[in-house]
Amino acid sequence: MSARGELPGWADVALIPALNLIVALLVSGVVVLIIGENPLEAMWIMLKGAVGSIKGWGYLLYYATNFIFTGLAVAVAFHAGLFNIGGEGQAYFAGLGATVVGLSFEFLPWPLLIPLAILASALFGAFWGFVPGYLQAKRGSHIVITTIMFNFIASSLMVYIINYWLRPVGKMAVESRAIGSFDFQTFDLTGAYIPSFRELTLAIFGYRLPSTPLNPSFFLALAVAWGVWYFLWRTKLGYEVRAVGANTDAAIYAGIRPQKIIMVAMAISGGLAGLLAVNEVMGAQHRLVLEYVQGAGFVGIAVALMGRSHPVGIVLAALLFGLLYQGGTELSFAKPEINRDMIVVIQGLVILFMGALEQTFRPWLSALLFKAED
Amino acid sequence: MTPAQDTPAIELIGIDKRFGPVHANKDVNLTINQGSIHGIIGENGAGKSTLMSILFGFYHADKGEIRVKGQPLRIKSSSDAIAHGIGMVHQHFMLVDTFTVLENVVLGAEGGALIGPALAKAREALAHLAQEYDMDVDPDAIIGELPVGLQQRVEILKALFKGAETLILDEPTGVLTPDEADHLFRILGQLRDQGKTVILITHKLREIMAITDRVTVMRRGEVVANFETKKTSVEELAEAMVGRRVLLHVDKGPAKPREVVLDVRNVTWKDKKGIARVDNVSFTVRAGEIVGIAGVSGNGQSELLDVISGITRPTSGEIIFEGKSIGELADPRHLREEGLAHVPEDRQHRGLITSFDASESAILGWHYDESLGHGFRLDRGKVVNRTRKEMEEFDVRPANPLLKSGKFSGGNQQKIILAREIARDPDLLIVGQPTRGVDIGAIEFIHKRLIHLRDQGKAILLVSVELDEIRSLSDRIIVMFAGKVMGERDATANERELGLLMAGVNKEAA
Structure with missing residues (x-):
């Protein structure tokens, strides 16, 4: 029997998120109003900044690429009944994998080196997810606590590694040296360098796109989203992951070992978060920069919540957050009163309504819909 | 029966409810008289609970x-219902295990920022209620430490404390021992005598016959019949429930037991506290027979099943399955x-x-099988x-593989499980409570299926708290009490003898 507050599928998938988003935007509007700006104008600037130009779209999709990876990471863990808060640290640590492999095997041709560096990103991220998974499975240490702690460990460890091992002598900025280069005139690609779409179109068609960091990692993100769907719903291991998450007792009865699944799911989750390094380290910054993840790991939690842990939903939610990020940046340029911190407030409100308060309108909407069906 | 008073306690008029494609209640009309015990029976999925x-x-x-x-109401939430004097005792109790009885009773009626005055008032009221209805419960006992029967009593007291005039009980005896059930019925009788109205949802015909004044039969979301209990019979009710005559007795020929398939030798399993929940249990199950394990719920049967099926390991002892040690x-x-x-x-x-x-x-459990996809x-x-x-083979309704498992009724869920477990032609089938919460139609189906499997030469170990079920299916009966095997009897053992064993009395040993 269905529970009170149950909704038809379409309402669950589309109406609730839309409603939450509208409320979040309304509340944000009130905040903007309080600091003496016109909310409609602010909204217009945001929208125009994100989707009103090719450049805006470029940034939007570039941000979305990050969020797809981290959103998928959170979702896979969710399906196993685990709350992985450590996407931030896993992605950060993965940057080390991309950089170390990229720099150590610089001599390899790019068709070999780029896949190798992508693999290294995933593996380093997977390792950083696996360890808390192991501690949960074998020692019962709660995954939420350990993944948060691992974010801090990653943060400190990376400061040390970048500063003392990777930073070129004499360089002031805390970052590694460049992991490669691309010359669009000669199509000369060296190292684990993924050229941006701007560089690629320039090299191939001679057409100059506006300057954005958007690069082919976006397609990798879409492919990985499909892969996650396939894994969860079309493979035996994915079935076991969902079984453990949905009902551990039933999984044990079926001969599935939850401990194994917890470790596997956390490794996969960490690996997905690690792919963020492909977009950022290999595709955008082309070097390992201090604190390069910039909160994308945490945004992934909101993206997964909003996307209902389904890859399609996650891609859509990631696009929305990409829009907020890019639009917010434009807004802070256009309106000095609405500074960077205000943008964070607005994004926070969206996360609050989409994630934490996502059930708020459910009973009310359910009552309304069932009444309407009379 | 108390004479029907002028205005009925509850009237439901033309109630209709759909859950997507499922029409759970079709134009249901129901009148419940004040000061009566009204039974509602029907198969699982008949729409009683809805x-x-x-x-x-x-x-x-x-x-x-x-x-x-007599007053038309809009009941929007359970607090509305409580405010109008309707109380409900759920099949699964809504109690906080770590709270005391008193704290649970005031839950939802704390009445202020400070709990002290409410507790003091509740203590008084509780003492009064306990006396009035012969429901003695220590108000300071921790809920989690009370036996199930007492927990249920607390649920009833909670409803009464909140001023319930009408009490709904959903399958109240499912978790009770026969003794506790008898006591519950006495309490319900007293409630009726004091003018309260009781609605009893059940699928046990015997309970209906024992304590109700009137009974409503539901089938597929509709009310199909109303009876005055005195003027009806078990057969008539059963027929109304399923719409045809059912065999309450299982037809089966004599068993032809062959080689030993399962050999349980001196198995002991201790819980975390070191208490032996399964205590030195030994028995065998042969191919072509059904061995029934009888016993009151909670006497080690569940733990024994876990050990045999490999979910937990025995503390000591050995289990041999087809010559191989399960260890x-x-x-x-x-x-x-x-x-x-x-x-399970x-x-x-x-x-x-x-x-x-x-x-x-x-x-x-078979999801990794090659037949479901390569690699x-x-x-x-x-x-x-x-x-x-x-x-299709097991007549699961609705026969929709894409419907969520939780949306099937108990009987249909059980058929899905049974179909899955016997599809691979097992040598030994362990069955725990095959018909708990299952409607009569499905019970008959499942019983026939089990006998059929036996006749095919499978070994079957049946664990059930329904003594009737054990007696009608088993070729040999093992009775468990406090983790120990109290004795073994053949299928002809009489109910009284088995009952004594279940209560821990072994006449032979004495």
């Missing part, structure tokens, strides 16, 4: 009207591959995954087709 959930404000009816004491296999998956099938006691929490669709629950792949088409076939 109807009561509507009355208690959990669901909203799509159509129809609810009248309490070496020691894993539900390997045991299943060796031919040990297991229908707890359908909802073990047998299937309620949030998965039926086809996914129908492969649980790492799980071929959705194959999974769904297989389930569709099993559903």
Whole structure:
């Protein structure tokens, strides 16, 4: 029997998120109003900044690429009944994998080196997810606590590694040296360098796109989203992951070992978060920069919540957050009163309504819909 | 029976409720007299629980009207229902285990920032209620430490404390020992004598006959009959429930037991506190026979099942399955591959995954099989087709492999599990509570199926708290009490003798 507050599928998938988003935007509007700006104008600037130009779209999709990876990471863990808060640290640590492999095997041709560096990103991220998974499975240490702690460990460890091992002598900025280069005139690609779409179109068609960091990692993100769907719903291991998450007792009865699944799911989750390094380290910054993840790991939690842990939903939610990020940046340029911190407030409100308060309108909407069906 | 008073306690008029494609209640009319015990029976999925959930404000009816004491009401939530004097005792208790009885009773009626005055008032009221209805409970006992029967009593007291005039009980005896059930019935009788109205939802005909004044029979979401209990019979009710005559007795020929398939030798299992929940148990099960384990719930049967099916390891002792020690296999998956099938006691929490669709629950435990997709792949088409076939063979309704497992009624869930477990032609089938919460039609089906399996030469170990079920199916009966085997009897043992063993009295030993 269905529970009170149950909704038809379409309402669950589309109406609730839309409603939450509208409320979040309304509340944000009130905040903007309080600091003496016109909310409609602010909204217009945001929208125009994100989707009103090719450049805006470029940034939007570039941000979305990050969020797809981290959103998928959170979702896979969710399906196993685990709350992985450590996407931030896993992605950060993965940057080390991309950089170390990229720099150590610089001599390899790019068709070999780029896949190798992508693999290294995933593996380093997977390792950083696996360890808390192991501690949960074998020692019962709660995954939420350990993944948060691992974010801090990653943060400190990376400061040390970048500063003392990777930073070129004499360089002031805390970052590694460049992991490669691309010359669009000669199509000369060296190292684990993924050229941006701007560089690629320039090299191939001679057409100059506006300057954005958007690069082919976006397609990798879409492919990985499909892969996650396939894994969860079309493979035996994915079935076991969902079984453990949905009902551990039933999984044990079926001969599935939850401990194994917890470790596997956390490794996969960490690996997905690690792919963020492909977009950022290999595709955008082309070097390992201090604190390069910039909160994308945490945004992934909101993206997964909003996307209902389904890859399609996650891609859509990631696009929305990409829009907020890019639009917010434009807004802070256009309106000095609405500074960077205000943008964070607005994004926070969206996360609050989409994630934490996502059930708020459910009973009310359910009552309304069932009444309407009379 | 108390004479019907002028205004009925509850009137439901034209209640209609759909859940998507499922029409749970079709234009239901029901009148419940004040000061009576009114039974509502029907198979699982007949719409009894939905109807009561509507009355208690959990669901909203799509159509129809609810009248309490003649007054039309809109019940929007359970607090509305409570405010109008309707109380409900759920099948699964809504109690906080770590709270005391008193704290649980005031839950939801704290009445202020400070708990002290409310508790003091409740203590007084509780003492008064306990005296009035002969429901003695220590107000300072911790709920989690009380036996189930007492916990249920607390639920009733809680409802009365909140001013319930009408009390709804949903399958109240499912968790009780026969003794506790008798006591419950006495309490219900007293409640009626004091002018309260009781609605009893059950599928046990015997309970209906024993204590109700009137009975309403539901089938497929509709009210099909109303009877005055005195003027009806078990047969008539059963017929109204399922719409045809059912065999309450299982037809079976004599067993032809062959070689020993399962040999349990001196198995002991101790819990974390070091208490032996299974205590030096030994028995055998042969191919071609059904061995029934009888006993009051909680006497080590569940733990024994877990040990045999490889979910937990015995503390000591040995289990030999087809010549191999289970200690070496020691894993539900390997045991299943060796031919040990297991229908678990707890359908909802073990047998299937309620949030998965039926086809996914129908492969649980066999999901890695090559026939469902090569290598790492799980071929959705194959999974769904297989389930569709099993559903047809076992008459699962609705025969929709894509419906969520939790949306099937208990009987249909059990059929899905049974179909899954016997599909691989096992040598030994362990069955825990095969018909708990299952309607009569499905019970008959499941019983026939088990006998059929026996006649095919399978070994079957049946654990059930329903003594009737054990007696009608088993070729040999083992009685467990406090983790120990109290004795073994053959199928002809009389009920009284078994009852004594279940109560821990062994005349032979004495």
